[in-house]
Amino acid sequence: xxxxxxxxxxxxxxxxTIMEYVESMxxxxxxxxxxxxxxCNYPEYGEKVANAVASGEFDCGILIxxxxxxxxxxxxxxxxxxAAVCSDTATARLVKQxxxxxxxxxxxxxVGVELAKDxxxxxxxxxxxxxxxxxxxxxxxDIEARNSYNRK
Numbered sequence: 001x002x003x004x005x006x007x008x009x010x011x012x013x014x015x016x017t018i019m020e021y022v023e024s025m026x027x028x029x030x031x032x033x034x035x036x037x038x039x040c041n042y043p044e045y046g047e048k049v050a051n052a053v054a055s056g057e058f059d060c061g062i063l064i065x066x067x068x069x070x071x072x073x074x075x076x077x078x079x080x081x082x083a084a085v086c087s088d089t090a091t092a093r094l095v096k097q098x099x100x101x102x103x104x105x106x107x108x109x110x111v112g113v114e115l116a117k118d119x120x121x122x123x124x125x126x127x128x129x130x131x132x133x134x135x136x137x138x139x140x141x142d143i144e145a146r147n148s149y150n151r152k
Contacts, residue, residue, distance in 0.1 A: 001124070004058040006045035007033035008071065011064035011108040014116055018062060021117050025124065030058070046074030046083075053102050054080040060102050062120060067107035075103050079144060082137070087111055089122040096126035098133045099140075 003022055007015040012035060019029045032048040034040050042065045049061040061083075065071040068085040075083040083103035084095035087110055095101035104123045106116060128134075 001027045001059040002057070003027050003029050003124075004032055004049045004052040004061040005029055005063075006031075006049035006061070006071070007064040008042035008045055008066070009034060009037050009040050010066035012037055014108040014113065015064050017113055018064065018116060018120055022062070022120060022124070025121070027124070033064075042071040043074035046071040047078060049103065050075035050078035050081045050083065054078050060124075061104075063103060063105040064108055064116075065105070066109045068105035068110065069107070072103070072105035075105070079148070080141075082140065086119050086123065088115075089118050092119040092122040093126045096123055097129045098136075100128040100133070100137050 005015060005019055015033050019031065022029045032052060033045050046063055049063055052058045053061045063071040063075060072083040072085050075081050081103060082099055082101045083105055084099060084101040085105045086092040086095060087106060092104060106119055
């Protein structure tokens with residue numbers, strides 16, 4: 001898989017660790033985040049990863065900031081993105097299986113390194129179940145289309 005990863009200043013070290021981990025799983029990872037611990041704006045990185053995934057150039061994305069929340073909110077403003085914050089492995093697995101999330105996010109201040117790796121593994125190894133879930137994901141896309149006037 002081709003995976004886009006992005007982060008802000010609060011998650012530089014965890015991003016590097018996760019990149020290495022994902023590569024060790026045999027995936028290709030491209031860094032859209034900052035490599036500096038100087039304060040920066042997480043929405044920029046959420047949008048970069050979201051656009052890379054929405055364009056189809058990447059299969060999915062991983063976003064990391066202090067909590068995972070702000071950067072995921074930014075990513076979810078891009079049409080076609082379903083970014084979910086995950087602080088445990090069950091959520092990471094289920095957002096793929098039930099919601100076909102194409103980006104996961106988590107916070108360096110919230111999860112430790114080993115849990116972050118477990119979250120990534122749970123997400124990357126899960127598969128969308130389709131069926132009744134496909135109808136619900138389509139409903140989310142319909143909401144997005146009906147409300148596209150809200151998007152600039």
